[in-house]
Amino acid sequence: MAAARVLVCDDSALLRSVLRDTLDGAGLDVVGHARDGTELVEAVKRHQPDVVTLDVEMPGMNGVEALRALMAERPTPVVMVSSLTESGAAVTADALAAGAVDAFCKPSGSRGVTGWNGVADELVGKVRAAAGVSPGRLGRRTSTPATAARPRAAGTTSPLVVIATSTGGPRALASLMPALPAELGAGVLIVQHMPEGFTEGLAARLDRESRISIREVGGREPIASGRALLAPGGRHLEVLRRGEVGLSDAPPIGALRPRADITLETAAKVYGDRLVVAVLTGMGNDGEAGCRAVKKAGGTVLVEDQNSCLVWGMPRAVQEAGLADAALPLEAMAVGISEAVGR
Secondary structure, rough: OOOOOOEOOOOOOOHHHHHHHHHOOOEEEEEEEEEOOOEEEEEEEEEEEEEEEEEHHHHHHHHHHHHHHHHHHHHEEEEEEEEEOHHHHHHHHHHHOOOOEEEEEEEOOOOOOOOOOOHHHHHHHHHHHHOOHHHOOOOOOOOOOOOHOOOOOOOOOOOOOEEEEEEOOOHHHHHHHHHHOOOOOOEEEEEOOOOOOHHHHHHHHHHHHHEEEEEEEOOOOOOOOOEEEEOOOOHHHHEEEEEEEEEEEEOOEEOOOOOOOHHHHHHHHHHHHEEEEOOOEEOHHHOOOHHHHHHHHOOEEEEOOOOOOOOHHHHHHHHHHHOOOOEEEEEHHHHHHHHHHHH
16 A cells, blocks of 8 residues: 655744654655645645645644635645644634644644654654545535424433544534534533643634533533533543543543543443433544443443544444444434433
8 A cells, every 4th residue: 555645834944854754754655845825735736645734833824724725725634733832722723623634733842853753653643544534525514403403401310411532523523513502401521632732722612603612621510501511632531420520630541631431431330321422533442442331321322424424433443343323424413412312
């Protein structure tokens, strides 16, 4: 199998060199570069890469503007490369919702080579996963009309909804969360694999577009109907007891923190058959062990259908293990969640 073809877009010649050395050294084929968003579209047309790494913060056209220009001309899987700054995190969240497949956080001092050895595997893994995404799926963003959902009044035995996702998740959440009704009748927890520092921006963006309130978890917090809590990057999210969550600094599992399995297993112990799970696009098998605990407790498991997933990894693992009650396209997931809550 031929190596995935990569195009690097960054205004720094040094960082372009670091990225080229890192990706070429891992067996990927860096076929070209662009210095800014203005050069990007023409460079992609000329080199026809399988995937683009795109710097978030560039002079002139920033990363999200460049991404939109690229998607309008020649949709191509993109991994955003961002520094851990407030502005960088906000633009990254916008880019992920606009169609970028994943995001990578530069190590401190990344305008040099210091710190890159420790994150090379993460970058290579994200680029390889993005290279496998069909460009035909990148421009599609769907939503479900609010009238299609069937809300249920909240009560003392209100259900809990847990949404687990990874690669392609911000795009999927940008469609799913605005489609959920304000009176869903259940609290919602979201586990999205993202670097530490980026989840706050994602939560803020989703909150602006949705009928339910969405925020990043800061510590021990109550679960409430009409509110979604997003696990912060770098910490596990646990259900402590009915109506309350907390955070854990336990070691990563399979290089993941947060890990959806932890959230699901703790939720299953507390909520039992009142638990509804939705596993969306993402690479790997996070969620499989957790969904096994959910099914044993009598809960409901929904997975995103292969045809709407950017990366059919997490849903596939759950479905092939025989743990899914239904596989639904993304545009039908809000209805599926609402109906499961109503039951």
